[in-house]
Amino acid sequence: MQRQGSVGGSAAIRIRVTGGVLLVAHLAFVAWFTLRPLDVPWVVPANLHPLAGIRADLALGWPEAARRIGEGVALLAPLGALLPMAHGRLAASPLGSLLRTTAAGALVSLAIELLQTGVPGQVVDIDSLLLNTVGVALAHAVCVPAARVWLRRRTYRRLRTTVRQEDPAQGRTPTIPRVGIAP
Known part of the structure; x- marks a missing residue:
């Protein structure tokens, strides 16, 4: 049985599996990068x-500040696209999806910062949490709405061609959403 608004059929499975694999791979890289002893x-x-580290970075000049701030924004930014991809919903509220994804990214960043307290050479930085969360939100806002529109159009075209290929006298079997077929 399929949820309303999720990607249909084998495309849903491919998107979710791909999103899940990429999500696990990215989180493994982030764990290695941020939790290794220095x-x-x-x-x-x-x-x-808050913002004290960003102010200190800005005091170093714009090239160094851009590099440091960019690193903080980019570290968890892929989560902004990978979390919704692993979830696989096409008909989700854009604001709700953004808030859920941003909150999940903030929690992952907080977990990393808390785990860094026990790693030699790593220190807690509240600005990292802020920059990581901004990166997740920006990546989600840039990538996810466009990807969902593209996937909805693709799914709609595929459904339209499937309906045309069926026997016009018979038509499609009527179904009620959220009700499965009896065994």
């Missing part, structure tokens, strides 16, 4: 003041 001679103190 061999450094000293460690800077934790940054628990």
Whole structure:
């Protein structure tokens, strides 16, 4: 039985499996990148003041600030597209999807920051949490609505050609949404 608004048939399975595999691969990379111990001679103190690290980056000049801020935004940005892809819904509320995805990205970022407290050489930085969350929200806002429109059009065209190929005298079997066929 299929949920309303989800991608139909084998395309749904392919999209969800692909999204799930890419999501796991990206999270494995992020875990390796952010939770590996660093061999450094000293460690800077934790940054628990919002925007203090971003201000310090901006004080270094625009090329270095752009690199550091860009790294923070880009680290978890793929989650903005991969989480909805793994979910596989085409007819989701755009605002609801954005809020759910952003909240999930913020929770993943918070988990990473909390896990970093036990890793030598890694420190907690509240600005990383903010930049990672902004990256997830931006990636979702840029990619997901366009991808959903494209997939809906593709699914609609496929359904239209399927209806044309059926016998016009018989037509399609009427179904009621959310009601399965008896065994």
